[in-house]
Amino acid sequence: MASEVYKKKVVIVGMGNVGSAFAYALMNKHLVTDIGLVDIDAQKAEDLRHGLPLVGPLNIEAGGYEHCADADIVVVTAGAGQKPGQTRLDLLKTNVRITKEIVASVMEYADEPLIVMTTNPVDILTLVALEVSGLPEGRVIGSGTVLDSSRFRMALAQACDVDPRGVHAQVLGEHGDSEVPIWSRANVSGIPLSDFGPMRGVAVDQAFMERIGTEVRRAAYEIIERKGSTAYAIGLALCRIVEAVFKNQRSVLTVSTLAEGRYGLPHICLSLPCVVGANGVQTVVEYALAPEELEALRRSAEVLRESYARLA
Secondary structure: OOOHHHOOEEEEEOOOHHHHHHHHHHHHHOOOOEEEEEOOOOOHHHHHHOOHHHHOOOEEEEEOHHHHHHOOEEEEOOOOOOOOOOOHHHHHHHHHHHHHHHHHHHHHHOOOOEEEEOOOOHHHHHHHHHHHHOOOHHHEEEOOOHHHHHHHHHHHHHHHOOOHHHEEOOEEEOOOOOOEEOHHHOEEOOEEHHHHHHHOOOOOOHHHHHHHHHHHHHHHHHHHHHHOOOOHHHHHHHHHHHHHHHOOOOEEEOOEEEOOOOOOOOOOEEEOOEEEEOOEEEEEOOOOOOHHHHHHHHHHHHHHHHHHHOOO
8 A cells, every 4th residue: 555645645436438548548657555346346447457567556455435535636437428519518407517516525524626527518517516515616627628729739830840748738618619719829939829820831810810710619518429539638637636636736627617807707616727736726817819709718607607597
């Protein structure tokens, strides 16, 4: 058993495609000492355990919510999955009910965990989890557009034929159809994309922005249509959030957080640039957006607010 002094434990609630991909990535990245798996099928832990001699010491336990008692982070991936042709918001009522049950069960055992939501529609479920848990707002976050921002960066890197690690670009708002790529701030190693693109033979014009924006927004739908679900990239995105927390990296990530009072937004959770460290969201960064981006962000918030209001 790992020494309590150095113990870093993540509990994953739901071992479907996303939960399994996250557990596998987490195991390989050596970010934790303990992984707890909460799922109807406890046998799902065995396949992971069999790989431990190949990756190093790690405790993997499966069972019920009692595993949350000493968890540092609880990541919720359980819920009904998105089917071909279905929007994330179509999942709303079913997954709200599931989320309320899960969060209440987590809080029966855990004192003040950091809860990371990834079940869709993630922004609304992050707000539901915040309300049910009673935790401080910085300790309940959604995976939000961390993945969408990664897709945005990858699309720009491919277009410009450069290393994606040097591309800095963010998607804000809903993790869904109303998400907002922030073109005004996109850059490659500090060089504005509008300047860098032409150096690589890429005209960063309206047609280019619409094409890339559609590609990023439609990525999940196309993957679901082809293979039934998204899993690997979101698993890595969750690892990135966990890494920022455990290493207190104070990384700026586009996680979903309570947006009320920022940019004139209502009482809803959506993705904004957040400094993420040891206690979750430490600061929400509110920087100047282009007028059209600010308008789109407010429309995105309204889409979410209207959906959330239908739950009443």
